[in-house]
Amino acid sequence: MSAAPRPPEAERFPSPAEVAGGQPAAAPPVVDIRGVWTCFGGTVVHQDLDLVVRRGELLGLVGSSGSGKTTLLREVVGLLRPSRGEVRLFGLPILDADPDARREVRRRFGVLFQHGALFSALPVFDNIAFPLRELKRLDEAMIRDLVLMKMAMVELGPEMAGLMPAELSGGMVKRVALARALALEPELLVLDEPTAGLDPDRSENFVKLIRTLQRELDFTVIMVTHDLATLAGLASRVAALSDGRVVANGTLEEVMAVDHPFTRSFFASLRQPALCGSRR
Amino acid sequence: MLPPAAIACEVREGRQCVRLSGHWTLAALPPSLAALEARLCELAATPVDWDLSGVARLDSAGALLLWRAWGRRWPEVVAVPEAHCLVLMRAESVPPPLPPVAGRRPPLLVAGRAALIVGSHLRDLVALAGQLLLDLVWLFANPRQLPLREFSATLYKSGARALPVTALVGFLIGVVVSYLSSLQLKLFGAEVFIVNILGMSIIRELGPVLVAVLVAGRSGSAMTAQIGVMRVTEEIDALATMGVSRSLRLVLPKVAALALAMPLLVVWCSAAGIVGGLVAANLQLDLSWGFFIETLPRVVPLPNLWIGLAKGLVFGLLIGLVACHFGLRVKPNTESLSTMTTSSVVSSITIVILADAVFAILTRNVGLPL
Ligand SMILES: Nc1ncnc2c1ncn2[C@@H]1O[C@H](COP(=O)(O)OP(=O)(O)OP(=O)(O)O)[C@@H](O)[C@H]1O
């Protein structure tokens, strides 16, 4: 999108990166996983896995339980070092960059953990406000408005703000965690089973929310999901993980057409015309 | 590089118009938002037209910034591209802040609340002790349900593993007490009384209290934390659904094992203390080892040992009970876990010292040399 020509008298408000003298660079892929091996003791989880996610893509990652999806996401966000191979985030090797660059990169993505990982000692409001306060750029009034806005986005009313994580239902935990992941308006959203535990209605609203936001803000999403409706509604590309490798990579239709034991069984229900018809 | 937020004022068709352009997102906005917000508020103070068609990206932070500058209502004339309508409408639906409710709690209310909390602790403690008694009675009828594995595990962890540290502490305290007393006794030429002082103070008083403090810090905190984490991770609920009684499986073995281990530790620690005192007396006063060993049973009557053992038993029961009580009160969050672990250790040490005072009063005529 090209910006409209600016009249010369415009007051400019430079961004932090510009103030710091950041250099514009040719945009590298948002996530670049190259030849990654992961071993826990004797078990090999990933063998020579390659995966590239480009800007603006919504990648759905599927795989059977225990196939290493969560582990892969942990490597992407720099919580785990692969046994071999390299993961680059925004073109930076996140684990080997210098601490300042690392902190900068960590601001640019939001993570939704499989089990929420809310701070159990903080109420809902402070959980969502936490990353905003860490920025040290916003005043409390602004933080309050932002938090209430994020809560409304995930369909949580202001009356929920004071609840502790232990007082939430499973689906509410997911929604608070999503609101926290969205708090910093990240360029990359890493979601581990975002719709597990949500009712179909909420799942659909989640799909709508991410789509709208994606259109407005043009961020990138990597999402692990077992939910075919979410996958069909959201993913612009699907990667199937099996036996430690990406066995299929493409649009949903392309992946469904791949002849592999995993994809055959995973998409079996979608291929049955009766079920497919009733879902639509 | 993102084109940054920019504001331009121009006159269009005779009306003042503010044109915004660039990226109005949290990442692209300037590090300090105050200057930008002040400028926007200044512009919004007079009636102007707003033109947002040049804005490439508008996120929640940018939208809120505008919305707050507009005084939380739409300006008279505003041009918004369709892509940015939704986010502005989301900002619109944020309820305005409520005025903060000022209020300091009156001190009476604070005191009353604290008293109620203490009362509830006492009630729960008594209830827990009663439940343990009922469990014991039930176990007599169903001896196969005896939680022996948990009992022996606690006995090993809280008893056997505590032997080195209790011996070390007991020995050092014995040395210190003996050294300080002998300095005083020398002044009066009453060196032989070192045996009385050491024997009475260590066997009757110092041994039990030292062990109680060590065990409360070592095992009491561990028990509170363990039961507390089981609360946080819902393991206690899982046990309950499997029909396992938490008092029988978690609390009783811990309390019983401590009640058995503590008297033994008291004997062990007192012995180490006596040896420490003996070594120091031998070096400081040239008291012979044989004399010390021979005199000790004469000047410290046997009931003192029974008192020490009884204290060990009672302190062990109290520490176990308090530790489990606080563990079961942990709320499922990390903050509560740390508070309760601290409270558990502080309370059990306080309660042990109180119980020690009660012992001192009850046994004031017992075991004194004639
Ligand atoms: N810290 C760890 N130590 C040892 N093995 C691990 C560790 N973390 C994961 N694994 C193993 O790695 C494999 C992949 O685990 P992972 O959590 O990535 O699965 P997943 O694909 O996310 O499954 P699910 O869909 O059930 O969440 C599993 O076999 C698991 O046992």
Ligand SMILES: [Mg+2]
């Ligand atoms: Mg997983």
